[in-house]
Amino acid sequence: MDPRARPGEVIAVSAIGRDRRGLIAALSGTVTDLGGNIVHVEQSSIAGLFSMFMLVEPENLPPGLDAYRFAYELSMRGRDLGLDVRAEVERPESAASRVDKDLRVITIVGSDKPGVMHAIASTLAQAGANIERLHHVARGDFMAFDILADVRGVDFERLRHDLRATCERVGVDAVVQPDSMFRTRKRLVVFDMDSTIVDGEVIDELAHAAGVGSVVSEITAKAMRGEIDFQEALKARVRLLKGLRVEDLERIADSLKLTPGTFDLVTTLKAMGFRLALISGGFTFFTDRLKRDLGFDHAFANELEIKDGVVTGEVVGGIIDMARKGEILRELAALEGLTRDEVVAIGDGANDQVMIRNAGLGIAFNAKDILKRAADGSISKSNIRGLLYALGATTADVKRFTGDA
Numbered sequence: 001m002d003p004r005a006r007p008g009e010v011i012a013v014s015a016i017g018r019d020r021r022g023l024i025a026a027l028s029g030t031v032t033d034l035g036g037n038i039v040h041v042e043q044s045s046i047a048g049l050f051s052m053f054m055l056v057e058p059e060n061l062p063p064g065l066d067a068y069r070f071a072y073e074l075s076m077r078g079r080d081l082g083l084d085v086r087a088e089v090e091r092p093e094s095a096a097s098r099v100d101k102d103l104r105v106i107t108i109v110g111s112d113k114p115g116v117m118h119a120i121a122s123t124l125a126q127a128g129a130n131i132e133r134l135h136h137v138a139r140g141d142f143m144a145f146d147i148l149a150d151v152r153g154v155d156f157e158r159l160r161h162d163l164r165a166t167c168e169r170v171g172v173d174a175v176v177q178p179d180s181m182f183r184t185r186k187r188l189v190v191f192d193m194d195s196t197i198v199d200g201e202v203i204d205e206l207a208h209a210a211g212v213g214s215v216v217s218e219i220t221a222k223a224m225r226g227e228i229d230f231q232e233a234l235k236a237r238v239r240l241l242k243g244l245r246v247e248d249l250e251r252i253a254d255s256l257k258l259t260p261g262t263f264d265l266v267t268t269l270k271a272m273g274f275r276l277a278l279i280s281g282g283f284t285f286f287t288d289r290l291k292r293d294l295g296f297d298h299a300f301a302n303e304l305e306i307k308d309g310v311v312t313g314e315v316v317g318g319i320i321d322m323a324r325k326g327e328i329l330r331e332l333a334a335l336e337g338l339t340r341d342e343v344v345a346i347g348d349g350a351n352d353q354v355m356i357r358n359a360g361l362g363i364a365f366n367a368k369d370i371l372k373r374a375a376d377g378s379i380s381k382s383n384i385r386g387l388l389y390a391l392g393a394t395t396a397d398v399k400r401f402t403g404d405a
Contacts, residue, residue, distance in 0.1 A: 009057075009058065009067050009089060009090070009091060010039070010055050010056060010057055010058075010089075010090055010091075011036065011055070011056040011057075011058060011067055011070060011071050011074075011087050011088070011089055011090070012053075012054075012055060012056075012087070012088050012089075012090050013031075013052075013053065013054040013055075013056055013071075013074060013085065013086070013087045014051075014052070014053050014054075014085070014086050014087075015027060015050070015051070015052045015053075015078055015083045015084065015085045015086075016049065016050065016051045016052075016083065016084050017049070017050050017081070017082050017083035017084055018048060018049065018050065018082065019045045019048050019049060019050035020050075020082075023050055023052075023081060023083070024043060024052070026081050027052065027054075027078070027081070027083075027085075028041075030074060030077050030078075031054070031056055031074065034061070034062075034065065034070050034073055034074060035058065035059065035060040035061040035062055035065065035070070036056040036057065036058055036059065036061075036070060036074075037056065037057045037058075037059045037060075038054050038055070038056055039055050039056065039057050040053075040054065040055040041053070041054045041055075042135075050083070056070075056087075058070050067089045068089055070087070071087035071088060071089055072087075074087045075087050100152060101150045101152055102150060102151050102152040102154075103132070103148060103149070103150055103151075103178070103179035104148075104149055104151050104176055104177065104178060104179060105146055105147070105148055105176070105177050105178075105179050105183060106120075106124075106146070106147040106149060106163070106174055106175070106176050107137075107144065107145075107146050107147075107174065107175045107176075107177075107377070107386070107389055107390045108120055108143075108144065108145050108146075108147070108167075108172055108173070108174050109138075109142075109143070109144045109172060109173050109174075109175075109379065109383045109385075109386025109389055109390070110142075110143060110167075110171060110172030110173055110382075110383050110386070111141060111142065111143065111171065111172075111382075112139070112140065112141060112142070112143035113170070113171070115170060116143070116170050116172055117134075117145070119166050119169070119170045120147070120163070120166060120167075120170075120172075120174075121134075121147075122166075123159075123162050123163055123166045124147070124149055124159070124163075126162070127151075127154050127155070127158065127159040127162060128153060128154045129149045129150060129151045129154050129159065130149060130150045131147055131148070131149050132148045132149065132150055133146075133147070133148040134146070134147050134148070137389050137394060137395065138389060138395045138398070139395075142383075142385065143172075144386060144389040146389075148179060160176065163176070164372060164378065167378075172383070173377070173378055173379045173380055173383045173386055174377050174378070175361075175363065175376060175377025175378075175379070175386070175387075175390040176376055176377055177361055177376060177377075177390070180341070182339075182341035182342060182360055183392060184391075184392035185341075185342055186274070186342055186343070186344050186360065186361065186391055186392075187273075187274060187275060187336065187338050187342045187343070188274065188275045188276075188277065188332065188333065188336055188338055188342060188343045188344070189269055189274050189275070189276050189277070189343075189344045189345075189346065189391075190276075190277045190278075190279055190329055190332065190343065190344065190345045190346065190355065190359065191276070191277070191278055191279075191346050191347070192278075192279065192280060192281075192346065192347035192348060192349070192351075192352050192355075192365075193278055193280035193282050193286065193287055193290065193301070194280065194281075194282050194348075195224075195259075195348045195349070195366065196259065196346060196347055196348050196365050196366075197258060197259060197262055197266075197278065197290060197294075198256055198257065198258060198259065198286075198290075199257045199258060199259040199260070200257065201217075201220050202252065202256070202282050202283065202286050203216060203220060203237055203241075203282065203283075204216060204217050204220060205252045205255075206241050206244060206248075206249070206252060207237070207240065207241065209244060209248045209251075209252065210240060210241050210242075210243065210244050210248075212240040212241075215240060216237045216240055216241075219233050219236055219237050220233070220237065223349075223350070223351065224348075224349035224350055224351070224368060225349075225350060225368055225370065226349075226350030226368075226370050230281060230319075230321045230322055230350075230351050231319045231321050234281065234302065234315065234319055234321075235315065235319075238304065238311075238313055238314065238315055239313045239314075240313075241304075241311050241313060242311060242312060242313030243310060243311065243313075244310070244311040245309055245310055245311075246306060246309045246310075247309075249285050249304075249311075252286075253285065253286055253289045256286065256289070256290075259366075259381060259384065260381065260384070261381075261384035261385060262384065263294070264385070265384055265385065265387060265388065266294050266295070266296075268388060268393070268398065269388075269391075270295055272391075272393065275297045275298075275336055276294075276295070276296045276297055276298075277296060277297060277298035277299065277300070277332055278290060278291060278296050278298070278299040278300065278301070279300045279301075279320070279325050279328050279329065279332075279355060280299075280300065280301040280302075280320070281301070281302065281319075281320050281321065281325070281351050282301050282302065283301050283302055283303065283304050284299070284301045284302065284303045284304075285304060286301070287299040287300070287301040298332060300320060300328050301320060302315050302316075302317075302319055302320050303315065303316040303317060304316070321351065322350070322351045322352070322353055322354050322355075323354055325351065325352065325354060325355040326354030326355050326357070326358045328355075329343065329345060329355050329358045329359060330358055339360070340358060340359060340360050341360035342360060343358075343359045343360050343361075344359055344360065344361045344362075344363065344391065345358070345359035345361070345362050345363070346362075346363045346365050346387070347363075347364070347365065347367070347371065348364065348365050348366055348367045348368065348371065349367065349368055349370075349371060350368060350370045350371060352364075352367075352371055353370070353371060353374045356371065356374050356375050357374055361376050361377075361390075362374065362375040362376050363375055363376065363377055363378065363379055363387060363390070364377070364378040364379075365378070365379050365380075365381075365384075366379075366380055366381045377390065385398060
């Protein structure tokens with residue numbers, strides 16, 4: 001670095017104006033001509049407006065030019081390009097303070113509306129978090145933006161609670177992840193089936209066919225809220241299904257309704273190279289069908305005992321409950337040669353808590369409060385495509401595979 005530049009000094013440059021070809025080449029060339037080294041740059045062109053931010057180190061300044069004169073000259077030359085260029089000399093924080101940061105990426109998704117960004121930013125500010133970077137990854141009727149925030153010294157659990165409350169109030173969803181290389185290196189996505197991939201509870205459909213719908217629905221609701229043990233709840237419900245015929249199961253399987261947006265979500269994830277799995281407390285009769293039709297790589301569920309074409313009211317083998325779901329996720333990661341940080345888990349009920357916690361990223365989808373508290377973020381039915389943005393997809397990715405932004 002030039003001896004006339006003080007150690008650690010950088011020049012913060014911002015430029016704005018009407019967009020036209022060659023602006024980046026002209027600005028970067030001017031910086032180089034003046035002896036500066038560009039160490040960070042962000043640029044965008046929106047609605048015909050050009051904006052650019054640079055950090056420049058004054059490394060090889062010519063005689064008679066210090067950092068302050070450099071900033072002035074750059075501002076003057078920016079005017080010749082038709083841009084409002086502002087350059088200021090700054091002394092950035094020390095390397096020691098950067099090491100101590102606890103950086104999180106917060107992805108906000110939902111319908112665009114006034115006040116969303118203010119509400120989220122205010123919640124972070126009140127908690128003591130510092131926003132270091134913010135940028136939109138999707139614009140239009142459906143909006144998504146990423147916030148890089150330093151939560152060092154913040155009561156993180158309280159922040160998560162307050163952020164959930166704010167999102168519910170303004171009608172958006174949030175996913176919070178550590179700022180690490182694994183954010184964009186996820187390789188396996190594990191889904192629950194009922195009320196996640198499938199819009200509703202399959203066992204309730206079975207119960208209606210068996211004429212015991214109201215009884216089974218109440219047991220299901222209590223189990224999903226975590227009010228009764230899942231294994232006992234499943235056994236009780238399966239006993240009530242005794243006498244159903246395979247033809248009844250086939251009819252229900254043929255009429256399964258996917259959660260709106262699920263087909264596009266799964267198709268896009270597959271096209272992006274993810275491995276996909278179903279881990280369900282439901283039944284293999286239905287997960288096997290979904291695996292075949294949607295292209296899942298793995299599927300795990302409970303097996304209904306069927307004899308002579310009739311459901312006996314028993315389950316074959318061990319039951320996949322909350323603990324077993326978590327174990328299967330770990331086993332799948334090992335089978336695929338992945339660490340937990342490369343695995344995403346998505347579910348909706350109390351039975352998904354361990355699976356959610358055992359994944360590198362756990363998403364509560366249209367979920368009960370008990371799961372939202374355990375998850376890294378929550379996404380509602382209307383924002384299902386938001387999962388793609390939380391996994392690093394761009395608007396172009398989403399358009400390419402779904403035909404929609």
